Amino acid sequence: MFVYAQSPIHSNVLSTQLRSAEPNRAGTFEFKSSYTQASIWAHTSDYALDYYQNQTHLALQWQASSVWKTELEYRKVTAVDNGLDSFVMGFHDLFGIGQNGRDQVDNDQFTMDFHNAGISISDFEGDDLTNAVTWYNELLLYSQGPSSLSVGGSLFYNKVKDGEFARSSFEQGVQANYSFMTPQHRVFSTLGLVHRNGDKYVTELENFSFSWAVGYEYMFNLRHSVVLESLNYHGWATNDPDFSEPSNEVVLGYRYRLQPVMIEALMTENIRNMDNSTDIAFTLSFRIQI
Numbered sequence: 001m002f003v004y005a006q007s008p009i010h011s012n013v014l015s016t017q018l019r020s021a022e023p024n025r026a027g028t029f030e031f032k033s034s035y036t037q038a039s040i041w042a043h044t045s046d047y048a049l050d051y052y053q054n055q056t057h058l059a060l061q062w063q064a065s066s067v068w069k070t071e072l073e074y075r076k077v078t079a080v081d082n083g084l085d086s087f088v089m090g091f092h093d094l095f096g097i098g099q100n101g102r103d104q105v106d107n108d109q110f111t112m113d114f115h116n117a118g119i120s121i122s123d124f125e126g127d128d129l130t131n132a133v134t135w136y137n138e139l140l141l142y143s144q145g146p147s148s149l150s151v152g153g154s155l156f157y158n159k160v161k162d163g164e165f166a167r168s169s170f171e172q173g174v175q176a177n178y179s180f181m182t183p184q185h186r187v188f189s190t191l192g193l194v195h196r197n198g199d200k201y202v203t204e205l206e207n208f209s210f211s212w213a214v215g216y217e218y219m220f221n222l223r224h225s226v227v228l229e230s231l232n233y234h235g236w237a238t239n240d241p242d243f244s245e246p247s248n249e250v251v252l253g254y255r256y257r258l259q260p261v262m263i264e265a266l267m268t269e270n271i272r273n274m275d276n277s278t279d280i281a282f283t284l285s286f287r288i289q290i
Contacts, residue, residue, distance in 0.1 A: 001018075001215070001227055001229060001251060001253050001255070001264055001266055001283075001285070002032045002033075002034045002057070002059070002264060002283075002285040002287060003017075003034065003036070003229075003251055003253075003266060003268065003283050003285070004017065004036070004055065004057060004075065005231060005233060005247070005249065006036070006038050006249060006268045006270075006278035006281040007233065007247040007249065007270065007278055008040055008042070008049060008278065009205070009247075010233050010247055011038070011053065011055065011077060011130070011278070012077055012129050012130045012158075012165075013130075013156075013158075013169070013171060013194070013196060013205070014132075014134065014154060014156035014171035014172075014173050014194050014196065015194065015211065015233060016154075016173055016175050016190060016192025016193075016194060016211040016213070016233075017190070017213075018188055018189075018190045018213035018214075018215050018229055018231065019138070019150075019152065019175070019177045019188070019190055020148075020177065020179045020181075020188055021138075021140065021143075021148035021149055021150035021177040021178055021179040021188075022143070022148040022179045022181055023063055023066060023067070023069060023140050023143065023148070023150075024061075024063040024069070024289065025063065026063055026064075026065055026066050027063060028062075028063045028289055028290070029060065029061070029062050029063075029289070029290045030060070030061040030062075030063075030287060030288070030289045030290075031059070031060055031061075031287065031288050031290070032057075032058070032059040032060075032061065032073075032285065032286075032287045033057065033058050033059075033285060033286050033287075034055075034056075034057045034264075034283050034284065034285035034286070035054070035055070035056055035057070035283070035284055035285075036054065036055040036057070036268075036281050036282065036283040037052070037054050037080075037082040037084060037281065037282050038052065038053050038054070038055070038082075038084075038268075038278045038279075038280070038281035038282075039052055039082070039084035039085060039088055039278065039279045039280055039281070040052065040053060040278055040279060041088070041279045042279075045115070046114070046115055046116050047112075047113060047114045047115060047116075048111065048112075048113045048115075049111070049112055049113075050109045050110075050111050051079055051109065051110040051111065051112065051124070052079065052080060052081055052082045052084060052108075052110070053077050053078065053079055053080070053129055054077070054078055054079075054080040054082055055075065055076070055077045055078075056075070056076045056078075057073065057074075057075045057285075058073060058074045058075075059071055059072065059073035059074075060072055060073075066140070067139060067140040068137070068138070068139060068140075069137070069138040069139075069140075069150075069152075070135075070136070070137050070138070071134075071135070071136040071137075071138075072133070072134075072135055072136075073133070073134045073136070074132070074133055074134075075130065075132050075134070076128065076130065076131050076132075077128070077129040077130040077131075078126070078127070078128050078129065079110055079124050079125050079126060079127050079128075079129060080125070080126070081108050081110075081125060083108065084279075084280065085107040085108055086107060088279055088280055109122075110122065110123055110124050110125045112124075121164050124163065124164045124165075127163035127164055127165060128160050128161075128163060128165065129160070129165050130158055130160065130165075131158060131159055131160050131161075132156060132157065132158035132159075133156075133157050134154055134155065134156045134157075135154065135155045136152055136153070136154045137152060137153055138150050138151070138152035138177070139151055139152070146180050146181050146182050147178070147179070147180050148177075148178070148179045148181075149176070149177070149178050150176070150177045151174070151175070151176050151177070152174070152175050152176075152177065153172070153173065153174050153175075154171075154172065154173040154174075154175075154194075155170075155171075155172055156169075156170070156171040156172070156173065157169070157170050157171075158170075158171075169196060169197065170196075170197070171194060171195065171196040171197075172194070172195050172196075173192060173193065173194040173195070174192065174193050175190055175191060175192035175193070176190065176191045176192075177189070177190050178190075183219065184218065184219045185216070185217075185218060185219070186216070186217040186219070187214070187215070187216055187217075188213075188214065188215040188216075188217075188229075189212075189213065189214045189215070190211075190212065190213045190214075191210075191211075191212050192210070192211045192212070192213075193208065193209070193210055193211075194208065194209045194211070195207060195208055196209075206234075206235075209233065209234045209235075210234045211231075211232060211233045211234060212232050213229065213230060213231045213232060214229070214230050215227060215228065215229035215230070215251075216228050216229075217255070222257065223256060223257050223258060224254075224255075224256060224257075225254075225255045225257075226252075226253070226254055226255070227251070227252070227253045227254075227255055227264075227266070228250070228251070228252055228253075229250070229251040229253075230248070230249075230250055230251075231248070231249040231250075231251065232246060232247070232248050232249075233246060233247045233248075233249075234246055235247065245273045246272070246273065247270070247273065248270065248271050248272045248273065249268050249269070249270055249271070249278070250268070250269050250270075250271055251266055251267070251268050252266060252267050252269075253265060253266030253267070253283075254266070259289075260288050260289040260290065261286070261287070261288050262286075262287040262288070263284075263285070263286055263287075264283070264284070264285040264286075264287070265282075265283070265284055265285075266282070266283045266285075267280065267281070267282055267283075268280070268281040268282075268283065
């Protein structure tokens with residue numbers, strides 16, 4: 001699925017993406033686009049986060065040869081009121097899930113408070129959180145029958161010119177991808193490592209972060225399939241117990257193929273550590289191969 005990490009920190013730095021190692025036909029171009037709406041809610045004794053973020057994600061991939069794949073992508077994350085609070089509260093009520101204090105504050109707020117660090121940011125609706133370009137290159141190491149193995153590397157540059165989150169950063173990532181694909185069942189896995197200078201994004205960040213991801217696609221037929229993914233990221237923060245813990249996200253999606261077009265609709269939900277990841281996110285993506 002064409003989806004990015006959605007936790008408050010990982011969505012605004014370089015994060016490893018789950019990728020298929022299987023190559024396309026040499027010379028093939030693929031254009032990918034997606035739009036995501038996410039609701040952030042996290043309250044602990046150390047910090048309180050309550051805001052929305054929307055993400056626009058564009059990429060152009062080229063299978064330059066039988067073994068080399070290159071991709072240029074642009075991603076922008078903006079604080080935009082998408083009105084998900086009422087939906088999330090209704091969902092929690094429907095399934096008997098606690099609100100974790102969500103029902104004690106006004107809906108549709110834009111606030112960040114890091115109590116120990118003395119940081120308080122509010123009313124930042126409309127501000128850019130991330131404005132980044134990534135160049136990704138991948139080399140196919142092995143492809144035999146249903147199995148493919150590849151390695152890839154990313155260069156990431158982020159520049160937010162103004163607002164509360166103005167900053168610039170240059171980050172690098174490496175990853176290994178494995179795919180096992182049959183006509184009906186497809187399995188994908190990725191291991192990744194990201195390096196960045198230990199600067200700040202609201203809180204102090206580590207220099208390195210490890211991640212792993214696994215995905216499964218079941219093909220009903222040539223047009224319809226469902227996808228389940230588990231995305232797992234090492235914590236970035238150096239001085240906050242919750243953001244130092246791993247971020248674990250589950251993605252459930254539907255994929256429709258009408259060659260050369262592919263349309264995906266998916267939902268991202270955090271699990272395990274509830275106070276360092278996005279509450280819920282919805283993504284719609286469009287892909288076309290030429």
